[in-house]
Amino acid sequence: MTDQNPPRQGMIGRRTLLKALGVTGVAAATGAAARTGTAAAAPTLHDVIIIGAGFAGITAARTLREQGISSVVLEARGRIGGRIWTSTLAGQQVELGGQWIAESQALAMAELNRYGIPLVGDPDAFPTISYYPTTGGPQTFDFLSANEHFGTLLNKLFEGSTSYFPRPEDPLYARDLVARVDQLSLRSRIDQLGLSTQDRMWLEGYTNAYAGGDSSTRGLTSMAQWWALGGHTHAGWDAQTATRPQGGMTALLTRILRDAAPDLRLNSPVTTISDTGTQVNVTLRSGSTLSARTVIVAVPANIWRTLRFTAGLPAVHSAATNYGLGVPNVTKFWFRTSGSSGRVFASGKPGDPISLLLPQRVLSTGDVLSVGFSENASLDVTSRSAVQSALQRIAPGVTLLEHAYAPWGRDPYSLGAWGMRGPNQLLAQLPAIQQPHGRLAFATGDIATGWHGAYIDGAIESGIRAARQALAQL
Numbered sequence: 068m069t070d071q072n073p074p075r076q077g078m079i080g081r082r083t084l085l086k087a088l089g090v091t092g093v094a095a096a097t098g099a100a101a102r103t104g105t106a107a108a109a110p111t112l113h114d115v116i117i118i119g120a121g122f123a124g125i126t127a128a129r130t131l132r133e134q135g136i137s138s139v140v141l142e143a144r145g146r147i148g149g150r151i152w153t154s155t156l157a158g159q160q161v162e163l164g165g166q167w168i169a170e171s172q173a174l175a176m177a178e179l180n181r182y183g184i185p186l187v188g189d190p191d192a193f194p195t196i197s198y199y200p201t202t203g204g205p206q207t208f209d210f211l212s213a214n215e216h217f218g219t220l221l222n223k224l225f226e227g228s229t230s231y232f233p234r235p236e237d238p239l240y241a242r243d244l245v246a247r248v249d250q251l252s253l254r255s256r257i258d259q260l261g262l263s264t265q266d267r268m269w270l271e272g273y274t275n276a277y278a279g280g281d282s283s284t285r286g287l288t289s290m291a292q293w294w295a296l297g298g299h300t301h302a303g304w305d306a307q308t309a310t311r312p313q314g315g316m317t318a319l320l321t322r323i324l325r326d327a328a329p330d331l332r333l334n335s336p337v338t339t340i341s342d343t344g345t346q347v348n349v350t351l352r353s354g355s356t357l358s359a360r361t362v363i364v365a366v367p368a369n370i371w372r373t374l375r376f377t378a379g380l381p382a383v384h385s386a387a388t389n390y391g392l393g394v395p396n397v398t399k400f401w402f403r404t405s406g407s408s409g410r411v412f413a414s415g416k417p418g419d420p421i422s423l424l425l426p427q428r429v430l431s432t433g434d435v436l437s438v439g440f441s442e443n444a445s446l447d448v449t450s451r452s453a454v455q456s457a458l459q460r461i462a463p464g465v466t467l468l469e470h471a472y473a474p475w476g477r478d479p480y481s482l483g484a485w486g487m488r489g490p491n492q493l494l495a496q497l498p499a500i501q502q503p504h505g506r507l508a509f510a511t512g513d514i515a516t517g518w519h520g521a522y523i524d525g526a527i528e529s530g531i532r533a534a535r536q537a538l539a540q541l
């Protein structure tokens with residue numbers, strides 16, 4: 068254990084653990100020498116440094132703690148959570164990043180069960196009025212019939228997914244069939260469907276929202292895998308945005324953090340990661356350097372390109388970060404709108420400044436709280452009047468009273484929103500992007516196998532994997 072985090076009683080000792088893991092040779096010997104050496108004034112050599120306190124990093128810290136290994140977590144922001152951010156609007160708890168968890172997400176569900184946190188729904192999320200785009204502008208539609216029609220469009224988009232993703236938790240299982248769809252962007256897949264102008268508007272407006280604005284930049288395989296993981300059905304798809312953890316995402320993460328009990332250092336942005344071959348030196352923007360036997364890089368994939376890796380990055384990591392696995396331009400909003408407008412659902416067409424409006428809750432005043440998304444980099448998200456006009460482009464008559472927003476694409480510590488593969492990236496990246504590089508392991512939902520990118524389930528998966536990889540280095 069490091070001097071800063073003495074072991075708790077009852078934890079497995081390091082030597083016992085190494086024996087249990089069958090780790091011998093240089094790494095183990097190096098560790099013993101560092102502990103018993105005579106250089107009393109030598110800087111602390113930590114077992115593991117984790118860079119990033121999102122779901123991936125904190126899950127990794129807890130996995131290490133469960134094996135008796137303490138960690139130092141260096142987090143750039145003044146808060147934990149990264150791309151989850153539980154905030155408030157109109158006195159209500161709102162999620163400006165990740166929000167929903169579905170029962171099909173086994174790892175996230177295991178966390179909720181472990182901590183006794185129930186999933187809750189939002190009965191006010193059923194709209195009283197819904198707008199969809201037409202060639203003549205947004206029109207009202209009966210929500211249930213329109214949603215059913217939308218389901219037929221999604222079924223067309225993902226037709227064949229039961230063949231190419233028969234085991235969706237293992238996206239490479241049917242590799243030969245996957246090879247045929249991996250090259251397709253969402254837009255090129257839509258091109259194959261021969262849709263009417265209006266159907267195309269509906270579907271591409273929606274896929275653009277997922278893709279951060281442009282369906283040609285993101286592969287079919289990400290969305291299709293999420294569809295498959297939800298059971299290859301429209302109902303399974305809709306369930307992914309229907310329930311949330313009681314108390315919010317940060318409450319869940321805080322419970323994991325409590326068990327992880329790392330030496331958490333907020334406001335500690337890392338700039339340089341230097342793997343010497345026997346240890347890793349991590350330099351902060353402040354200029355101070357910490358050292359560890361192994362480091363878990365638990366920042367978003369888009370952030371790798373902003374860090375200096377003195378030993379370089381593998382080609383697959385460089386390609387992914389330079390492409391930007393995290394989709395660009397996304398701003399997530401919460402709106403308080405006048406109750407007289409109703410509980411409004413609205414879906415935009417390609418190019419609209421706001422792509423989706425989803426009612427969530429009715430306040431005691433009658434005002435409505437809704438979630439919204441924009442992928443338009445030129446929208447002034449800070450301006451109520453600009454946002455009000457943007458909203459009215461998809462939902463005429465909606466009166467905006469107040470809004471909160473998180474422009475993830477401009478956030479220096481995410482440089483994008485959820486992760487989503489580009490065309491040809493599934494076969495090119497998995498599993499190489501999950502492998503350690505020297506004494507570095509990589510953790511982020513962006514590179515998960517199952518619920519990758521847009522789900523904390525994948526962040527948890529990657530945190531557990533990276534912690535195991537780090538343990539093998541000790």
Ligand SMILES: Cc1cc2nc3c(=O)[nH]c(=O)nc-3n(C[C@H](O)[C@H](O)[C@H](O)COP(=O)(O)OP(=O)(O)OC[C@H]3O[C@@H](n4cnc5c(N)ncnc54)[C@H](O)[C@@H]3O)c2cc1C
Pocket residue numbers: 118119120121122123124141142143144147148149150151163164165166167168335336337338365366367370397398399475479480481483484485486510511512513520521522523524526
């Ligand atoms: C708008 C939006 C909506 C979403 N909706 C959902 C949803 O409904 N359900 C769901 O399950 N998931 C959702 N997701 C996805 C989910 O939030 C992410 O997959 C998950 O939070 C990623 O966790 P992570 O640990 O991989 O990365 P992050 O949460 O981004 O954590 C990485 C951490 O690294 C830190 N960091 C970055 N650079 C540095 C540095 N130089 N030095 C030190 N620290 C650094 C960051 O500050 C951050 O805390 C959504 C994401 C977004 C953006």
